[in-house]
Amino acid sequence: xxxxxxxxxxTADIERKxxxxxxxxxxxxxxxxxxxxxxxxxxxxxxxxxxxxxxQIAYNTYGELNADRSNAILVCHALTGDHYAxxxxxxxxxxxxWSSIIGPGKPIDTDRYFVICSNVIGxxxxxxxxxxxxxxxxxxxxxxxxxxxxxxxxxxxxxxxxRLGIDTLFAVIGxxxxxMQVLQWTVSYPERVFAALPIATGARHSxxxxxxxxxxxxxxxxxxxxxxxxxxxxxxxxxxxxxxxxMTAHVTYLSEMALHRKFGRNLQDRERLGFGFExxxxxxxxxxxxxxxxxxxxxxxxxxxxxRAMDYFDIAAxxxxxxxxxxxxxxxxxxLVSFSSDWLFPTEENRAVVHALNAAAASVSFVEIETDRGxxxxxxxxxxxxxxxxxxxxxxxxxRGLSR
Amino acid sequence: xxxxxxxxxxTADIERKxxxxxxxxxxxxxxxxxxxxxxxxxxxxxxxxxxxxxxQIAYNTYGELNADRSNAILVCHALTGDHYAxxxxxxxxxxxxWSSIIGPGKPIDTDRYFVICSNVIGxxxxxxxxxxxxxxxxxxxxxxxxxxxxxxxxxxxxxxxxRLGIDTLFAVIGxxxxxMQVLQWTVSYPERVFAALPIATGARHSxxxxxxxxxxxxxxxxxxxxxxxxxxxxxxxxxxxxxxxxMTAHVTYLSEMALHRKFGRNLQDRERLGFGFExxxxxxxxxxxxxxxxxxxxxxxxxxxxxRAMDYFDIAAxxxxxxxxxxxxxxxxxxLVSFSSDWLFPTEENRAVVHALNAAAASVSFVEIETDRGxxxxxxxxxxxxxxxxxxxxxxxxxRGLSR
Numbered sequence: 001x002x003x004x005x006x007x008x009x010x011t012a013d014i015e016r017k018x019x020x021x022x023x024x025x026x027x028x029x030x031x032x033x034x035x036x037x038x039x040x041x042x043x044x045x046x047x048x049x050x051x052x053x054x055x056q057i058a059y060n061t062y063g064e065l066n067a068d069r070s071n072a073i074l075v076c077h078a079l080t081g082d083h084y085a086x087x088x089x090x091x092x093x094x095x096x097x098w099s100s101i102i103g104p105g106k107p108i109d110t111d112r113y114f115v116i117c118s119n120v121i122g123x124x125x126x127x128x129x130x131x132x133x134x135x136x137x138x139x140x141x142x143x144x145x146x147x148x149x150x151x152x153x154x155x156x157x158x159x160x161x162x163r164l165g166i167d168t169l170f171a172v173i174g175x176x177x178x179x180m181q182v183l184q185w186t187v188s189y190p191e192r193v194f195a196a197l198p199i200a201t202g203a204r205h206s207x208x209x210x211x212x213x214x215x216x217x218x219x220x221x222x223x224x225x226x227x228x229x230x231x232x233x234x235x236x237x238x239x240x241x242x243x244x245x246x247m248t249a250h251v252t253y254l255s256e257m258a259l260h261r262k263f264g265r266n267l268q269d270r271e272r273l274g275f276g277f278e279x280x281x282x283x284x285x286x287x288x289x290x291x292x293x294x295x296x297x298x299x300x301x302x303x304x305x306x307x308r309a310m311d312y313f314d315i316a317a318x319x320x321x322x323x324x325x326x327x328x329x330x331x332x333x334x335x336l337v338s339f340s341s342d343w344l345f346p347t348e349e350n351r352a353v354v355h356a357l358n359a360a361a362a363s364v365s366f367v368e369i370e371t372d373r374g375x376x377x378x379x380x381x382x383x384x385x386x387x388x389x390x391x392x393x394x395x396x397x398x399x400r401g402l403s404r
Numbered sequence: 405x406x407x408x409x410x411x412x413x414x415t416a417d418i419e420r421k422x423x424x425x426x427x428x429x430x431x432x433x434x435x436x437x438x439x440x441x442x443x444x445x446x447x448x449x450x451x452x453x454x455x456x457x458x459x460q461i462a463y464n465t466y467g468e469l470n471a472d473r474s475n476a477i478l479v480c481h482a483l484t485g486d487h488y489a490x491x492x493x494x495x496x497x498x499x500x501x502w503s504s505i506i507g508p509g510k511p512i513d514t515d516r517y518f519v520i521c522s523n524v525i526g527x528x529x530x531x532x533x534x535x536x537x538x539x540x541x542x543x544x545x546x547x548x549x550x551x552x553x554x555x556x557x558x559x560x561x562x563x564x565x566x567r568l569g570i571d572t573l574f575a576v577i578g579x580x581x582x583x584m585q586v587l588q589w590t591v592s593y594p595e596r597v598f599a600a601l602p603i604a605t606g607a608r609h610s611x612x613x614x615x616x617x618x619x620x621x622x623x624x625x626x627x628x629x630x631x632x633x634x635x636x637x638x639x640x641x642x643x644x645x646x647x648x649x650x651m652t653a654h655v656t657y658l659s660e661m662a663l664h665r666k667f668g669r670n671l672q673d674r675e676r677l678g679f680g681f682e683x684x685x686x687x688x689x690x691x692x693x694x695x696x697x698x699x700x701x702x703x704x705x706x707x708x709x710x711x712r713a714m715d716y717f718d719i720a721a722x723x724x725x726x727x728x729x730x731x732x733x734x735x736x737x738x739x740l741v742s743f744s745s746d747w748l749f750p751t752e753e754n755r756a757v758v759h760a761l762n763a764a765a766a767s768v769s770f771v772e773i774e775t776d777r778g779x780x781x782x783x784x785x786x787x788x789x790x791x792x793x794x795x796x797x798x799x800x801x802x803x804r805g806l807s808r
Contacts, residue, residue, distance in 0.1 A: 048679045147679040207663040207687045211655045214688045215648060217681065218695070219623055222644035240626035244619060248652060251615045256747075259611040265718060273716055275452045275551040277621065277708060281715065283611045284618045291622070304681060311685070312677055314669060343660075343747075 032090055033058050033083060033126060036163050044121065044156050048146035054135065057160045058126025059118035062086045062102060063110035065166070071402055072166045073108060073393075074157060075117040076174030076181035078379075079249075079306050080298055082125040085117035086110070091125065091297050100381050107390040112402065113170065120181075121156040122148035122306060124299035131232070131299045142229035148305050150177070150313045154184045158192070168192050170400055171393060175199035175378035176345065177306065180313050183353065186332045187315055195396040197389065199337045200378045202349035203323050203356070204314035209344060212252050213307035216245030220300050229301050242300045243291030250290045255341035255374030259283060316356075323356035330357075333399070334364040335392040337385060339377040365392060436494055437462050437487060437530060440567050448525065448560050452550035458539065461564045462530025463522035466490050466506060467514035469570070475806055476570045477512060477797075478561060479521040480578030480585035482783075483653075483710050484702055486529040489521035490514070495529065495701050504785050511794040516806065517574065524585075525560040526552035526710060528703035535636070535703045546633035552709050554581070554717045558588045562596070572596050574804055575797060579603035579782035580749065581710070584717050587757065590736045591719055599800040601793065603741045604782045606753035607727050607760070608718035613748060616656050617711035620649030624704050633705050646704045647695030654694045659745035659778030663687060720760075727760035734761075737803070738768040739796040741789060743781040769796055 036057045038044065043051035060083045065072060075085045075098065086102035088095055102108040102115055119127040122145070130145045137144075161169065172185045172193050179201025186196045205213075220226055223241025227234045251259075263283040267273070270280065279285040319325040334357055338350035347368050357364040367388045371377045377385065440461045442448065447457035464487045469476060479489045479502065490506035492499055506512040506519055523531040526549070534549045541548075565573065576589045576597050583605025590600045609617075624630055627645025631638045655663075667687040671677070674684065683689040723729035738761055742754035751772050761768040771792045775781045781789065 143681065147681075204669065206660060207667045207669065207685070208655065208658075208660045210669070210685050211651075211663065211687050211691055214683075214685075214691055215651045215655070218651060218692070219626075219648045221681075222623075222627065222648055224628055244623045244626055244648065247615075247619045247622060251612065251619065254612075256610060256612045256750075259615065263611045265608065265611065265614070277547065277551075277625075277712065279618075281611070281614050281618075283615050287615055287618055288622070308681065346660075 033060050035059075035126060036160050038159060038163075042159065044152065044159065046146050046152050047149040050146045052121075052128070052146065055121065055128040055156065056126075056132075057118050057121070057128075057156055059083050059116060059160060060085065060087055061117075061164075062115040063113050065114040065164075066402075069166050070168065070170060070400060071112065072114045072116060072161070072164075072169050073171045073173060074161065074169050074185070075102065075108070075115055076157070076172065076178035076185075077117065077120065078174070078176040078178045079310065080294070080303070081178070082123070083117045083119045086115065097379060101386065101389065107386050107393060108173070109393075112397065116161070116164065118157055118160050120148075120153040120306075122153065122302065122309060124302035127156070129299065130229070130301035130305055140232050142232075142301055143304075145301075145305070147312070148309050150180045150184050150309050151188060153309065154181050154188050157181070157185075158189060161192075168194060170402065171195040171197060171396065173197035173199070173389075174201075176201055176375065177310050179345075180310065183315060184313075186330060186334070187326050190330050190332060193332045194400055195333045195335070195393070197335045197337070197392065198350075198353065200339055200342055200345050200350070200375055201353075202345050203316060203326075203353050205311050206349065209252075210311045212248060213311055215248050216307060217304050219244040219248065220304060223300075226300060229304075231300070237295070238300045239295040242295045242298070242303060243288075245303060246294040246298075247287045247291045250287065252344045253374060253376040255343065255372055257341060257372035258374050258376075261372065262286075323353065324359035327357050327360035327362050330360060330362045332362065333392075333396055334362060335388070336364065336366045337378075337388055338366075338368045339373070339375065339382075339385075340368055340370045341372045342375040342377065344375040437464050439463075439530060440564050442563060442567075446563065448556065448563065450550050450556050451553040454550045456525075456532070456550065459525065459532040459560065460530075460536075461522050461525070461532075461560055463487050463520060463564060464489065464491055465521075465568075466519040467517050469518040469568075470806075473570050474572065474574060474804060475516065476518045476520060476565070476568075476573050477575045477577060478565065478573050478589070479506065479512070479519055480561070480576065480582035480589075481521065481524065482578070482580040482582045483714065484698070484707070485582070486527070487521045487523045490519065501783060505790065505793065511790050511797060512577070513797075516801065520565070520568065522561055522564050524552075524557040524710075526557065526706060526713060528706035531560070533703065534633070534705035534709055543634075544636050546636070546705055547708075549705075549709070551716070552713050554584045554588050554713050555592060557713065558585050558592050561585070561589075562593060565596075572598060574806065575599040575601060575800065577601035577603070577793075578605075580605055580779065581714050583749075584714065587719060588717075590734060590738070591730050594734050594736060597736045598804055599737045599739070599797070601739045601741070601796065602754075602757065604743055604746055604749050604754070604779055605757075606749050607720060607730075607757050609715050610753065613656075614715045616652060617715055619652050620711060621708050623648040623652070624708060627704075630704060633708075635704070641699070642704045643699040646699045646702070646707060647692075649707060650698040650702075651691045651695045654691065656748045657778060657780045659747065659776055661745060661776035662778050665776065666690075727757065728763035731761050731764035731766050734764060734766045736766065737796075737800055738766060739792070740768065740770045741782075741792055742770075742772045743777070743779065743786075743789075744772055744774045745776045746779040746781065748779040 043053035086096040179198035223238035225236040226238035447455035583602035586602040627642035629640040630642035
């Protein structure tokens, strides 16, 4: 359907399929949003060497596609994100995770741009993932779903963008795992990306980051309720293991300074230490809360797949180890943003991408935002960050000939 | 027995008691070493407000106590350390954890000094801890043992030092949790410490460090085999949870640079990615190995107690929040050492102690060792570190009038 004009809105048929392909026991995780369905004639070719079919991609759009189809911005979400970038999540009831950036008059201005955000393949919030029903068995895939990679996610997004009738994206933007997808877009489909904004990310996952992900996976797999990934069949969910995984990851999203400022050694609900193993310190209660609320909204197997996708990410690996080669000849305009206190994707990881882009003679801007809020800063109100996005996107829009 | 002359070597009686107070199912963890036994007439007063009795303290000594009893150095071990500082561990078969520093002609020269190292109270390698038998029930204490603090550990060490007939320690030295004990010694018994060497430590545990410990505790407690701490009674051990806890802690002991240098994204036993959830990367295999070997040598409840002790540590809390007040009037000579890539106890945490000592007009040296090996550097061969220890200890020995 590539090049077709109409924006696909969910039909009753697609909605039905969406429900059918979801495990009954995860209905609470099934959001109501447009869903693009790709049948047996349109399989997704995975890096694992398998054609995955059928697949469905849940997504949301904000703003209007212009007549030229030249004002589309694809927003890529992070590890546990979803396609509710700028609208209330039906799962959590919270505002979209980037509502502060996307909207009328905001840095990603929905009065000017047509914004698309889709749930990644391998996810659990509407797109095909390990909790989806394998049509061959009638059971959830679980670990029988092949490992999904960042290029796989991007290939699926390209199928959606085709379906929406868009040839070239004005911009692709995202932070963390979303930033990996942005970089992958510029390598997989260089001619289809006018401007790229990879934020708080890197061109490959570091040993330390793999280590923290492996801890999370081991925590999930150590939970006997995980049942080798077949927990739905046993009416169970590895909530304790997944909570520990989330707690571990969450600490890496914050900076020591932010933790110190927010919590320090403040005690929870007590005048003095309790001399026991209940949560004494506020940081303990906070982490436990983070763990417990996460398991309500996220599928444990999907967490394994998402972390694996990030760990596998290494753009240079396909280019004889040369990142510059990956970007050779790129006409995309790049803007990279890092945050000074981010220790998950420190500035130097972002700068390595900038250096490769320089070596490839690509057009690139780079800004490091001073903040003590760590990796999570890309999801927070950071005026200098917003100004950087706004300035770069506006400038790219002029170059693209997008009138106000 | 304070001030008594003879060094206590284990008697058949003490040895028997040692075995009796150990849970039968942890015999493999029971090392053979001198054990000091303190009966009902010598209880250990705990910060929790309870008198713990009886207690036993397993220890080792190296070198000879001089006639003046003025050449004793107390070595304090870290979170999962033991009293085999300079001799082979009967549990792991490995050389002592500080064999590179302690020995004839080494920075802590056993030809000159009498070195004592004891297993901390709350531990699991010979001293009284949660796996010891509660005489009131005949069952292992488990979580009925009161929470143990760093001051409690130090109070027990002072009982041992009394028993050994030593009034003033020439030096107290230790890294990480061992460094916390060193600092506590100078506050609890300022007149009994001639020189103090707190290494890679801090005067209180930071929010981030508490967070990582809490993750480890939650991992242990999430393991159904933990059985609310009563796993021995059920013939079980929470090995999976404890392994995840250890993996988490282990990452914090290393630096990103060290992980990158040692492992990078090197693959394990394969030419290419496996597209599954087995260990693909060497860092994954390494971490799994660290987790698995740890559970063979450490008791899960003891891990809860040790981490809690560190989390509770906050010297200034007892001095109206003023660390300088804690050290007021101290005549001890201090030497603090930090490691540049240590992010668990970064240089600034060590420097905060130095500043407080300066404010208290104490005698203090401070050195930051340049290394990319992270927190664990204090256990490794670091020539500049060894030179700093050697120089400070030799200088203090001259001031103490210890002839060569």
